[in-house]
Amino acid sequence: MTGRHELLALTGVTCGYVDEAVLVGVDLTIHDREFVGIVGPSGAGKTTALRVLAGSMHPARGRVARRPGLRMAYVPQVETINWSFPVTVFECVLMARVTGRRLPWASRAERAQVADVLARLDIGDLADRHIRELSGGQQQRVFIARALLGEPQLLLMDEPTSGVDVRLRHEIMHLLDDLNSRGMAIVLTTHDLNGIAAHLPRIVCLNRSVIGDGAPHEVLNADVLERTYGASMQVLEHGGMPVVVDGYRRAHAPHHAESHHA
Amino acid sequence: MIDELLRPFDFEFFRNGLLVATMAGALCGAIGVYVVLKGMSYIGHGLSHALFGGFAASSLLGVNFLLGAGAWGIASALMINTVTRRRVIGSDAAIGVITTASFALGLALFALFGTAGRSFDAALFGSILGVGTDDVIAIFVVSILAFALIFLRYRALLFTTFDPEVADVAGVDTARMDALLTVVLACSILATMQVLGVTLVAAVLVIPAAIARMLTNSFARMLQFATGIGAVCGFVGMNLSYHLDVQSGPTIVLTAATLFAIVFVTTGVTGRRRAAAITARGPVAAR
Structure with a gap:
């Protein structure tokens, strides 16, 4: 991380809902241009961590430091979107322009900006469609478009590939790679260790607190994964990439590739 | 026939009532969009009942109805908004307690001390007979505030x-937006109570x-569309109220319900799918 500037840092963050702490003593720093994946089992606090980073949740203890003037955008899980809400793609994307102009209708410049960002994401011809009338990939792109309209320096995404097929997962990851290569820092949460996390430059293993933090070959090992998921997992290597296999499947598999034990 | 239809316009109370009903329909139509999409229908229904307590208390104490019930309604609205956002206890339960207790208090006050000023029936079901200049001014002011x-x-x-x-x-x-919306909702219910009645205002929302x-x-x-439809229902419903000699609240609600049935049938599967989606709730908790 040498030479990179801090965008956001959590120090000793503890927070949760009502009387239940979901995160305990979390330390996490995000630098500019980083691409970070937060992994962990269900209920580990991945979404909560993202909410704390985004500022929509405040920690009960600990400190959140953001670079002054940091522009962030948050893309929620598609499962949490109310797809029945009467809103067109254009109206949805324009929501990002909530500060500044107060008039309900878009200015000529705003129309051009929305058209530009939709075209960049290959959904330029869908502006007048209702959000539910789109395919899964198009729906995800609409919410990425809304995020991009705010020209964020840090993009926070909650499970951007949950419930999508392999082709769509590749499509979304190519898009995010492209945005990251243009200088945007990205933090996403994912359940997908092999399809997503193993391909990211940095992984944070989370289960209420940070269990491991580093490059995939540093954190994707049996010890860290067992402490994160509370279940036995093995890590194989395929084409130079770590491949995580759960213990149950490995015990019944007829052939084993070379395995790396912590 | 035309003369018969135009005859009520000779009466000032009817002209006032028609103006208030049309504006009330437009106002409730617009606010109702947020109420429906935010899943606040129960809050709207509850608030209208809560206002009845303020109506009874102000009537009993001889305080100006709009000020007394208005203060009561805004206090109830902010209380409901706080409970809903903080999720200290189930919001449905909290709203139920606050609003039905307020409604029960209103009923008890009327039972114990009788009515003074505005009529009990008018408060419950709406009436064009009691619409005065202060009601016209109230709906005008609230409409300007709400649409602004x-x-x-x-x-x-x-x-x-x-x-x-x-x-x-x-x-x-967002906390401020929710609070503003709830206060405007309370003011809208208050300003439309005379023609719609507390028991029916939720339907017009x-x-x-x-x-x-x-x-x-x-x-x-x-x-x-909702603003225009609300205004049309208020206008037509108020005219029907006069000609059928039925309270204004029921005729306005029945006009709206009839229009709903027509649109429901004529828009076919598409309309039905969209209408069904109204009840779909938004964000799902995630960790």
Whole structure:
């Protein structure tokens, strides 16, 4: 991380809902241009961590430091979107322009900006469609478009590939790679260790607190994964990439590739 | 025939009533869009009942109805909003306790001390007979405030209604938006109570918005349609109230319900799918 500037840092963050702490003593720093994946089992606090980073949740203890003037955008899980809400793609994307102009209708410049960002994401011809009338990939792109309209320096995404097929997962990851290569820092949460996390430059293993933090070959090992998921997992290597296999499947598999034990 | 239809316009009380009903329909239609889409229908229903307690207390104490019930309604609205946001106890339970206790208090006060000033029936079911200049002024002022809020904070209200968590991250003060919306809702119910009645105002909040939802997939158009539909239902319903000699609240609600049925049938599967979606709730808890 040498030479990179801090965008956001959590120090000793503890927070949760009502009387239940979901995160305990979390330390996490995000630098500019980083691409970070937060992994962990269900209920580990991945979404909560993202909410704390985004500022929509405040920690009960600990400190959140953001670079002054940091522009962030948050893309929620598609499962949490109310797809029945009467809103067109254009109206949805324009929501990002909530500060500044107060008039309900878009200015000529705003129309051009929305058209530009939709075209960049290959959904330029869908502006007048209702959000539910789109395919899964198009729906995800609409919410990425809304995020991009705010020209964020840090993009926070909650499970951007949950419930999508392999082709769509590749499509979304190519898009995010492209945005990251243009200088945007990205933090996403994912359940997908092999399809997503193993391909990211940095992984944070989370289960209420940070269990491991580093490059995939540093954190994707049996010890860290067992402490994160509370279940036995093995890590194989395929084409130079770590491949995580759960213990149950490995015990019944007829052939084993070379395995790396912590 | 035409003379018969125009005859009520000779009476000032009818002209006042018609003006208030039309404006009340437009106002409730517009506010109802947010009420329906935010899943606040129960709050609207509860608030109208809560206001009845303020109505009874102000009537008993001889305090100006709009001021007494208004203060009561705004206090109830803010209390409901706080409970709903903080989720200390189940919001449905909290709203139920606050609003039905207030309604029961109103009934008890009327039973113990009788009525003074405004009629009990008019408060419950609406009446054009009691509509005076102060009601016209009240609905006019509340309408200006409500439409100014919708116009000037359109983007923030839309974002808060659709996606409050992301709106928060984008810099929208969603708590303030929710509080403003709830206070405007309370004021709207208060200003329309004379013609609609506390028991029926919730229907006028919900039905025009539901009809508009069946007609469009765009939020901006839904807002415009609901406002227009509400105004038409108020106008037609008030005329029917005079000619059929039925209280104004029921005729306005029945006009709206009839229009709902017509649109429901004529828009076919598409309209029905959109109408069914109204009950679909938004954000799901995630960790």
